Amino acid sequence: MLSQAVQFLFSGLTLGAIYALVALGFTLIFNASHVINFAQGEFVMIGGMTTVFLVGFGLPMPMAIALAVAAATGIGMALEKLAVEPARQASITTLIIITIGASIFLRGLAQLVWDKKLHALPPFTGDAPIGILGATILPQSLWAMGVGVLLLLALRWFFARTLLGQAMLATANNRMAAQLVGINVRRILLLSFALSAALGAAAGILIAPITLTAYDVGTNIGLKGFAAVMLGGLGSSAGAVLGGLLLGIAEAFGAGYVSSAYKDAFAFVIIMLVLLWMPRGLLGGAAAERV
Amino acid sequence: MPKTTFRLALAALGIGAALAWSPAGAQQPITIGAFLSVTGPAAFLGDPEQKTLEMYVDEINKKGGVLGRPLKLVSYDDAGDAEKARTFAKRLIEQDKVDLILGGTTTGTTMAVVPLVESAGVPFVSMAGAVVIIEPVKKWVFKTPHTDRMACERIFSDMRERKITKIGMISGAGGFDKSMRQECLNVAKQYSIEIVADESYGAQDNDMTAQLAKIRNVAGVQAVVNPGFGQGPAIVTKNFRQLGMTMPLYQSHGVASKQFIELAGAAAEGVRLPAAALLVAEVLPDSDKQKPVVLGYKKAYEARFKSEVSTFGGHAYDALFIAVDAIKRAGGADKAKVRDAIEATKGYIGTGGVVNMSAKDHMGLDASAFRMLEVKNGSWSIVK
Missing domain, CATH: 3.40.50.2300 (Response regulator)
Structure with missing residues (x-):
């Protein structure tokens, strides 16, 4: 019985780590611009698919990963420059709709540039499962969780210790005031898109060996990431991580103990309940540190 | 405007007539x-x-x-x-x-x-x-x-030869998956096969270890069948190996393509599935009637x-x-x-x-x- 629960926990944590990374991407852009970027899931897809194809061309894995993250970052910046910035006078709703349009566009583009098939990325370090407490975990899951934690720590450091990070925090807190003290908020906006695209791409690459990737994986994972954000509290980075992990674990335990048919429903019911009692999400309370 | 429309119509009529009267038109x-x-x-x-x-x-x-x-x-x-x-x-x-x-x-x-x-x-x-x-x-x-029923029958007759009587089933939420699951449930009795576990997963799911762990814990399961197509079966196969399950795993004709092997990788080794001759065109014996066609x-x-x-x-x-x-x-x-x-x-x-x-x-x-x-x-x- 214990081994079964541990097994559910492992699969929940693996997916949860990925949801958390996607949710962090949402949070970064939201804080810098108050826009919910619905193209966030497409960064996940671009990361995974680019790596698959570069590896297919015979590139070594580390180089393929680096290039894929770079490509996604570039696309994220292009999205900001070409689609979001020209419309910066528009209302937030308009901007959100623009990102939905961008996500449809990117998905279509992926279909043309690559193909409509599913692809698997070889795992980073073999696929011999590791046994713990009677349950098994794939090395790739450890990669996903480990890199997820590293990225989170790196982000924390960036915001706490670097001037640029502080500038982003300032912009998140009060855009006007930030501008008045000489922060280039347009640059900050661009940076937020670049960072969250890179985070999304990293999530896509980490998960591709486990869950496969295709031109349309972004929709679902984007939605889950968004759900995690809502659960954790919009605008809070700790909330994004907590929301992502909780969502992943809820899904795994829901599928294991209740019924796999209602796996998605189970996660969304939890979100509904949380939002009913805590409309700002678990950690979205009074505006403290928002990143 | 009406004039242009009229002209257009006339032109269209002319083209249509030309097509109809061209020599090729004689053979509709x-x-x-x-x-x-x-x-x-x-x-x-x-x-x-x-x-x-x-x-x-x-x-x-x-x-x-x-x-x-x-x-x-x-x-x-x-x-x-x-x-x-x-x-x-x-x-x-x-x-x-x-x-x-x-x-x-x-x-x-x-x-x-x-x-x-x-x-x-x-x-x-x-x-x-x-x-x-x-x-x-x-x-x-x-x-x-x-049909999916024929696929079930083929799988079950193979199981009967391997003396398998108790099986677990895991299937997706798609139309194909549901239909084949139903057909398998319908014909299982005729092959004296008992389906002791029956799990499912959603169309976009990318982790089935929870469902498979559940099947593994049911006493007496000798094999697992996975009626499904798309990404599901490849993930099921990977998760199956991840959990260290060693019993036979059967997939359906729904994933009978090279892509399945590519996606599931090494985990696909030993998986059995019913499929048409086309898939194994080269290794068919020369006496096979279908060989030249496929x-x-x-x-x-x-x-x-x-x-x-x-x-x-x-x-x-x-x-x-x-x-x-x-x-x-x-x-x-x-x-x-x-x-x-x-x-x-x-x-x-x-x-x-x-x-x-x-x-x-x-x-x-x-x-x-x-x-x-x-x-x-x-x-x-x-x-x-």
């Missing part, structure tokens, strides 16, 4: 309508189907057409949407006035169109899997792929499109050639005569098997059309 083309899911979630089925139809319609026309008349293919992409499929089928019947309809990549799109072709009286050959398409028999509706199709397709042949394209091949064969025997494209001729198809050797249709059987395949395959060293081998 036979119009084949098709609606396929070339994009969308079933694109991996619809895409090779579309390519196959285009390739062979071209080839037939180069060789002088059918009964001296060229074939004209009118094809629409329904993107896997049953509602769109219905609209396109209506257009094919009313606007394009096609002589017969091929298509219906999925069971869903096919069933949406069945009432239309039945009331309009147009011969219709579907490329979708489920038994409901031909059972009960519908006058104008035929299909080329094996090898010919495979080579032609792969040379033209530079991508791996799939059984799904084969379903389109069979649909087209059963129709062409029937038109030849009917001596023209008269709808009622073509329908009768399709129903009278006997001994047609296609990619799916040997087809013998009758008034009671609008598919005409038997379980022998399925070969039991096992993944060995990253490739298919035939289980003797």
Whole structure:
């Protein structure tokens, strides 16, 4: 019985780590611009698919990963420059709709540039499962969780210790005031898109060996990431991580103990309940540190 | 404005007349309508189907057409949407006035169109899997792929040989998955097989360890069957190995393509599944009646499109050639005569098997059309 629960926990944590990374991407852009970027899931897809194809061309894995993250970052910046910035006078709703349009566009583009098939990325370090407490975990899951934690720590450091990070925090807190003290908020906006695209791409690459990737994986994972954000509290980075992990674990335990048919429903019911009692999400309370 | 419209109309009339009176017009083309899911979630089925139809319609026309008349293919992409499929089928019947309809990549799109072709009286050959398409028999509706029931029967007879009596089942939420799961539940008794665990997963799920762990913990499970197609089965296979499960794992014909092995990687080793001869064209014994047909199709397709042949394209091949064969025997494209001729198809050797249709059987395949395959060293081998 214990081994079964541990097994559910492992699969929940693996997916949860990925949801958390996607949710962090949402949070970064939201804080810098108050826009919910619905193209966030497409960064996940671009990361995974680019790596698959570069590896297919015979590139070594580390180089393929680096290039894929770079490509996604570039696309994220292009999205900001070409689609979001020209419309910066528009209302937030308009901007959100623009990102939905961008996500449809990117998905279509992926279909043309690559193909409509599913692809698997070889795992980073073999696929011999590791046994713990009677349950098994794939090395790739450890990669996903480990890199997820590293990225989170790196982000924390960036915001706490670097001037640029502080500038982003300032912009998140009060855009006007930030501008008045000489922060280039347009640059900050661009940076937020670049960072969250890179985070999304990293999530896509980490998960591709486990869950496969295709031109349309972004929709679902984007939605889950968004759900995690809502659960954790919009605008809070700790909330994004907590929301992502909780969502992943809820899904795994829901599928294991209740019924796999209602796996998605189970996660969304939890979100509904949380939002009913805590409309700002678990950690979205009074505006403290928002990143 | 009205003037321009009038001129346009006149011009159109002129072009139309010119076409009608051109020498080619003496041999009116036979119009084949098709609606396929070339994009969308079933694109991996619809895409090779579309390519196959285009390739062979071209080839037939180069060789002088059918009964001296060229074939004209009118094809629409329904993107896997049953509602769109219905609209396109209506257009094919009313606007394009096609002589017969091929298509219906999925069971869903096919069933949406069945009432239309039945009331309009147009011969219709579907490329979708489920038994409901031909059972009960519908006058104008035929299909080329094996049914999911035959797949269950083939799997269960293989299990019986391995003395397996208690199994677990895990299936997806798609139409194909649900239909095959139901068929397996229906026929299990006849093979004295007991399904002691019955789990499912959603269409977009990417982790099935929870469900598989549950099956593993049910006492007495000797094998697992996974009726499903798309990404699900590849993930199930990976998760199955991750959990260290060593009992036999059976997949369905729904994933009978090289892509499954690519996606599941090393985890696919030892997986068994029922599939058509096309998949193992090269390793078929020379005595096999289907060998020349499947090898010919495979080579032609792969040379033209530079991508791996799939059984799904084969379903389109069979649909087209059963129709062409029937038109030849009917001596023209008269709808009622073509329908009768399709129903009278006997001994047609296609990619799916040997087809013998009758008034009671609008598919005409038997379980022998399925070969039991096992993944060995990253490739298919035939289980003797």
